[in-house]
Amino acid sequence: MTVTAPAGFEAAGIAAGIKRTGALDLALIVNRGPRVHAAAVFTSNRAKANPILWSEQVIRDGVVSAIVLNSGGANCFTGPEGFQVTHRTAEAAASALGIAAGDVLVCSTGLIGDQLDGEVLEEGVLSAAARLTADGGADAARAIMTTDSKPKTVVVEGDGWRIGGIAKGAGMLAPGLATMLVVLTTDADLPSGALDAALREATRVSFDRLDSDGCMSTNDQVTLMASGASGVVPELDAFTAALVDACADLARQLQADAEGASHDIAIEVRGAVTEDDAVEVARSVARNNLFKAAIFGNDPNWGRVLAAIGTTTAPFDPYLVDVSMNGVRVCHAGRPDRPRDQVDLTPRATHVLIELHAGDASATVLTNDLTHDYVHENSAYAS
Amino acid sequence: MTVTAPAGFEAAGIAAGIKRTGALDLALIVNRGPRVHAAAVFTSNRAKANPILWSEQVIRDGVVSAIVLNSGGANCFTGPEGFQVTHRTAEAAASALGIAAGDVLVCSTGLIGDQLDGEVLEEGVLSAAARLTADGGADAARAIMTTDSKPKTVVVEGDGWRIGGIAKGAGMLAPGLATMLVVLTTDADLPSGALDAALREATRVSFDRLDSDGCMSTNDQVTLMASGASGVVPELDAFTAALVDACADLARQLQADAEGASHDIAIEVRGAVTEDDAVEVARSVARNNLFKAAIFGNDPNWGRVLAAIGTTTAPFDPYLVDVSMNGVRVCHAGRPDRPRDQVDLTPRATHVLIELHAGDASATVLTNDLTHDYVHENSAYAS
Numbered sequence: 001m002t003v004t005a006p007a008g009f010e011a012a013g014i015a016a017g018i019k020r021t022g023a024l025d026l027a028l029i030v031n032r033g034p035r036v037h038a039a040a041v042f043t044s045n046r047a048k049a050n051p052i053l054w055s056e057q058v059i060r061d062g063v064v065s066a067i068v069l070n071s072g073g074a075n076c077f078t079g080p081e082g083f084q085v086t087h088r089t090a091e092a093a094a095s096a097l098g099i100a101a102g103d104v105l106v107c108s109t110g111l112i113g114d115q116l117d118g119e120v121l122e123e124g125v126l127s128a129a130a131r132l133t134a135d136g137g138a139d140a141a142r143a144i145m146t147t148d149s150k151p152k153t154v155v156v157e158g159d160g161w162r163i164g165g166i167a168k169g170a171g172m173l174a175p176g177l178a179t180m181l182v183v184l185t186t187d188a189d190l191p192s193g194a195l196d197a198a199l200r201e202a203t204r205v206s207f208d209r210l211d212s213d214g215c216m217s218t219n220d221q222v223t224l225m226a227s228g229a230s231g232v233v234p235e236l237d238a239f240t241a242a243l244v245d246a247c248a249d250l251a252r253q254l255q256a257d258a259e260g261a262s263h264d265i266a267i268e269v270r271g272a273v274t275e276d277d278a279v280e281v282a283r284s285v286a287r288n289n290l291f292k293a294a295i296f297g298n299d300p301n302w303g304r305v306l307a308a309i310g311t312t313t314a315p316f317d318p319y320l321v322d323v324s325m326n327g328v329r330v331c332h333a334g335r336p337d338r339p340r341d342q343v344d345l346t347p348r349a350t351h352v353l354i355e356l357h358a359g360d361a362s363a364t365v366l367t368n369d370l371t372h373d374y375v376h377e378n379s380a381y382a383s
Numbered sequence: 384m385t386v387t388a389p390a391g392f393e394a395a396g397i398a399a400g401i402k403r404t405g406a407l408d409l410a411l412i413v414n415r416g417p418r419v420h421a422a423a424v425f426t427s428n429r430a431k432a433n434p435i436l437w438s439e440q441v442i443r444d445g446v447v448s449a450i451v452l453n454s455g456g457a458n459c460f461t462g463p464e465g466f467q468v469t470h471r472t473a474e475a476a477a478s479a480l481g482i483a484a485g486d487v488l489v490c491s492t493g494l495i496g497d498q499l500d501g502e503v504l505e506e507g508v509l510s511a512a513a514r515l516t517a518d519g520g521a522d523a524a525r526a527i528m529t530t531d532s533k534p535k536t537v538v539v540e541g542d543g544w545r546i547g548g549i550a551k552g553a554g555m556l557a558p559g560l561a562t563m564l565v566v567l568t569t570d571a572d573l574p575s576g577a578l579d580a581a582l583r584e585a586t587r588v589s590f591d592r593l594d595s596d597g598c599m600s601t602n603d604q605v606t607l608m609a610s611g612a613s614g615v616v617p618e619l620d621a622f623t624a625a626l627v628d629a630c631a632d633l634a635r636q637l638q639a640d641a642e643g644a645s646h647d648i649a650i651e652v653r654g655a656v657t658e659d660d661a662v663e664v665a666r667s668v669a670r671n672n673l674f675k676a677a678i679f680g681n682d683p684n685w686g687r688v689l690a691a692i693g694t695t696t697a698p699f700d701p702y703l704v705d706v707s708m709n710g711v712r713v714c715h716a717g718r719p720d721r722p723r724d725q726v727d728l729t730p731r732a733t734h735v736l737i738e739l740h741a742g743d744a745s746a747t748v749l750t751n752d753l754t755h756d757y758v759h760e761n762s763a764y765a766s
Contacts, residue, residue, distance in 0.1 A: 047693025047701040077689055077702075079718040112686025113719050215673050218690050289672070289753075290598050290761055297762025303495025306460055307601050310430025318430040319460075334430075335462040336496050370672075370762075372755050378673055379680025379753075 002137030002153040005164035006187035008032050008227025010132040013139030016124025018072035018116065026121075027069045027140035028128035029183055030097060035228030038064035039196035040105065041203050043220035049076030050083045051106040054090065055221060058105050062192025064225055065103040066093050068125055069144045069181055071168070073110040076218045085118040092122040096129035107181050107221050109146055109168065141166040144181055147377070152253040156246045160232040161188035163242055167250040169217075180207065182222040182250060188239055189228035198240040199224045206247035209279065209365045211286040212258045222247075255366045260373030263295050263350045268364045271356040277314035278363035281354060284308045285365075292370035295350060300325040300343035305354065306334070316358035324353040385520030385536040388547035389570035391415050391610025393515040396522030399507025401455035401499065407526035409504075410452040411511035412566055413480060418611030421447035422579035423488065424586050426603035432459035433469045434489040435602060441473075441488050445575025447608055448486040449476050451508055452527045452564055454551070456493040459601045468501040475505040479512035490564050490604050492529055492551065524549040527564055530760070535636040539629045543615040544571035546625055550633040552600075563590065565605040565633060571622055572611035581623040582607045589630035592662065592748045594669040595641045605630075638749045643756030646678050646733045651747045654739040660697035661746035664737060667691045668748075675753035678733060683726035685714040688737065699741035707736040 004011050009031055016026040031038075040059045042052050058064065068089050075082045086106050094101040108116070141151035145168050152167040165184040190198075203222055224243070255264050267285050272278035285291055288308040294301035302323040310318050319334035328343045330336070350369075368374075387394050392414055399409040414421075423442045425435050441447065451472050458465045469489050477484040491499070524534035528551050535550040548567040573581075586605055607626070638647050650668050655661035668674055671691040677684035685706040693701050702717035711726045713719070733752075751757075 045690060045693040046695075047689045074686075077686060077714065077717050077719070079716075112690065113714070115719075215671055215687075216690065216694050218686075218693065288598055289757075293758050293761035296758065299762065303457075303460060303601075304598075306430045307428060307495065307599065310428040310601065311599050312429075331460065331496070333462075334460050336460070370758055372758050374672075375676050375679065375753055375755050375758055378676035379682065 001135060001155060001164060002141050002166050003029050003164045003183055003185045004134055004137035005155045006162040006185045006227065008187050008229030009185045010134050011136035011140040012128040012131040012133065013136065013143030014124060014128045014131060016127065017120050018070055024139065024143035025070055025072045026124040026128055027143040028066065028093065028125060028132065029140055030066045030132055031225045031227050033227055035189060035226055036063050036065045036103065037190065037192040037195055037226045038062060038224060039192055039199045040221060040223040041199060043217055045216045045218050047218045049074050049108060049219040050078060050086045051075055051108045052219060052221060053083065054086045055105045058102055063103050064105055065099040066097055067105040067107065067183060067223055068093050069107040070121065071109050071144055071146050073108060073114050073116045074112045074219050075108040075116050076112045078113065078115050081115060085116045085121060088118045089121045089125060092125035093129065096126050105223055109144065109181055109219055112218065137164060137166065144168040147259055149257055152250055154246045154249045156242045158188065158234055158242050161186060161230040161234055163246045165246050165250055167254060169254065180217060180220045180254065184224040184246060186226045187228065187230035188226055189231065189233045190226050190239060194236050195224050195226055198236060198243050201240050202243040202247040205244060206251040210251045210255055211283055211365055212255065212368050251366065255368060258368040259377050260371045261368035262348065262371050263369040264348055265295060265350040265352060265367045265369065266364050267352045267367060269354045269356065270362045271358055272361040273315050273359035275361045275363050278361050279365060280312050281309050281314050281356065282363055282365035284312050285352065286367035289370055295345060296369040296371045298345040300330055300340045300345060302331040305352065309354065316356040320357045322355040326351055384518060384538060384547060385524050385549050386412050386547045386566055386568045387517055387520035388538040389545040389568045389610065391570050391612030392568045393517055394519035394523040395511040395514040395516065396519065396526030397507060397511045397514060399510065400503050401453055407522060408453055408455045409507040409511055410523035410526040411449065411476065411508060411515065412523055413449045413515055414447065414608045414610050416610055418572060418609055419446050419448045419486065420573065420575040420578055420609045421445060421607060422575055422582045423604060423606040424582060426600055428599045428601050430601045432457050432491060432602040433461060433465040434458055434491045435604065436466065437469045437473065438488045438604060441485060446486050447488055448482040449480055450488040450490065450566060450606055451476050452490040453504065454492050454527055454529050456491060456497050456499045457495045457602050458491040458499050459495045461496065461498050464498060468499045468504060471501045472504045472508055475508035476512065479509050488606055492527065492564055492602055495601060520547060520549065527551040530642055532640055535633055537629045537632045539625045541571060541617055541622065541625050544569060544613040544617055546629045548629050548633055550637055552637065563600060563603045563637065567607040567629060569609045570611065570613035571609055572614065572616045573609050573622060577619050578607050578609055581619060581626050584623050585626040585630040588627060589634045593634045593638055594666055594748055595638065595751050634749065638751060641751040642760050643754045644751035645731065645754050646752040647731055648678060648733040648735060648750045648752065649747050650735045650750065652737045652739065653745040654741055655744040656698050656742035658744045658746050661744050662748060663695050664692050664697050664739065665746055665748035667695050669750035672753055678728060679752040679754045681728040683708040683713055683723045683728060688735065692737065699739040703740045705738040709734055
């Protein structure tokens with residue numbers, strides 16, 4: 001059911017012919033109301049794809065009736081022609097649905113620098129609009145896949161309302177700058193300002209802490225649409241908590257499907273002065289190629305952890321730090337502790353605990369290891 | 384001749400038994416004067432190895448008579464016992480040479496978290512001191528190698544004076560946190576303040592712009608020692624220029640020997656507002672795994688270049704940027720230009736030119752590609 005699990009939403013996923021393989025490549029998700037409130041967050045990359053430039057304008061009034069997503073091409077660095085394709089896509093949806101183009105978000109994912117065919121997109125949108133159903137969420141989830149091996153979906157039950165979601169990609173880990181696209185829907189009745197606050201909090205502690213390979217896409221977009229069809233106005237805290245659950249679930253699915261990865265690594269930092277410090281420390285490890293290659297080799301190389309966190313500005317004394325891997329403390333107060341051969345790194349799930357002993361704040365960043373398959377898939381894609 | 388090319392220096396490189404293989408593993412370089420002036424720069428990693436902690440104190444007065452370097456162990460995160468080993472190493476050199484321990488620098492390289500044997504170090508230093516010769520520089524260059532496939536050396540001729548140098552490692556690219564260690568010698572007669580200024584300028588535009596894998600070592604040290612034995616006091620500008628040449632030459636040798644690399648990539652940024660901006664932009668590309676994997680695959684994926692530079696804070700418009708690879712402009716004003724199949728990326732030497740059209744400053748950062756061999760060597764080392 002995914003994005004069509006909450007009342008008020010219809011969706012379709014079709015093969016529009018953008019991908020040469022004939023696979024599903026275009027999704028349309030429509031909010032039938034009675035409310036058409038929405039919020040969205042976008043990539044912070046200054047190199048923004050055309051659909052991002054378009055969608056940033058659409059979301060300004062907090063009103064969104066539909067979203068079109070295509071795989072098979074990122075429509076980034078494609079100039080004014082590329083922007084026209086995005087515009088034409090939104091106009092097609094507006095025409096088919098009897099709504100304003102300015103209430104249609106557009107997302108694209110695929111290779112940068114390739115021009116999309118506007119006619120193919122337009123015909124695809126019209127075709128998708130004719131196939132909208134209240135159980136089309138599963139097809140929509142498949143249609144946004146690029147190198148994903150499986151669709152990512154989530155449903156969270158609230159008290160009289162629901163949140164549904166679909167996602168694709170894993171940060172910038174997938175080849176060709178494949179993108180993280182997420183669409184969340186809810187039949188809760190909340191205004192766009194509340195949706196925006198909840199979405200920013202949820203993405204801050206979920207997708208923003210998934211750092212598979214440190215690369216930031218030009219096309220990332222996370223969208224939340226609310227129909228109000230449940231007639232229930234939830235407490236914002238309860239809604240935010242459910243949205244956090246939904247986003248965290250999708251983030252774990254993205255991590256688990258990260259291309260070429262053989263380990264899902266949770267880097268937990270405790271004892272930081274602030275939560276931002278904890279994130280900075282965890283992220284420095286998540287982005288360290290030497291550490292990530294060591295985990296691939298099942299090597300509990302804690303020296304690489306300490307060398308990574310030594311590059312941060314977070315306040316702590318490197319010579320007070322403890323490091324544990326999968327429950328075995330291999331470094332205590334900046335010195336060797338239990339023998340590294342006691343650490344079993346053969347499971348895919350890997351837990352690295354870094355205790356800074358500087359304060360009370362903590363955070364966890366999710367990442368993957370650096371593997372032969374990562375290099376292979378990211379060197380062979382476009383050539 | 385290397386570090387013994389300038390007058391006033393003797394060196395030795397021996398097998399002290401630190402490495403189990405019996406390879407050369409300890410170098411001693413002595414400045415016989417008449418001057419014993421020196422300068423040094425150290426890793427900016429807050430997780431500093433014991434020899435760094437020691438050497439930072441030694442260099443404070445600008446007086447250095449000798450430097451001991453060992454491979455086979457980084458002596459980092461080894462606690463007070465590790466610091467005592469460093470101290471004992473310096474005392475051994477002082478005793479053998481009749482100088483003060485406070486005038487002896489120590490450098491170590493190898494795996495983090497392993498304790499060095501102080502007795503082995505002490506005996507090694509005494510043995511090396513007995514074998515000092517005026518042509519021992521070549522052995523010293525070999526004795527500091529870890530996973531280097533060849534020694535790195537340089538000699539630059541000044542006007543009546545010389546600079547000699549040795550180096551090992553490549554940033555943090557080599558496995559086990561292998562370190563960049565550099566020793567430069569000169570028989571020019573310059574005070575330590577002038578040496579310090581020249582060294583900081585030279586490292587700023589050479590080693591600091593070699594970013595093989597974005598990882599920062601706990602043990603990096605670049606040392607410059609001046610004997611004054613030529614009797615010539617050069618102009619500081621001329622000396623600095625020669626030192627830049629020496630450091631740039633060694634940096635290129637480090638890049639060319641980077642582990643597992645199949646491409647030596649020069650990322651040149653032109654048209655930046657400031658030189659710092661140009662470095663930031665170039666470094667963002669040098670640290671982008673997707674770009675580095677693409678180059679390994681001989682794929683001129685300019686979209687990954689633009690996605691990388693979009694994450695910087697340097698002032699420029701991504702949609703005015705030109706990107707050329709090996710002389711072929713594949714992106715003009717943020718749009719596709721010449722076909723990517725016109726780019727030949729089969730040569731090891733790779734040139735990426737990024738024209739920002741925002742100002743007049745430029746800079747080049749050197750890096751390597753991300754290869755299967757990099758992953759293999761960095762995942763298999765310590766296990």
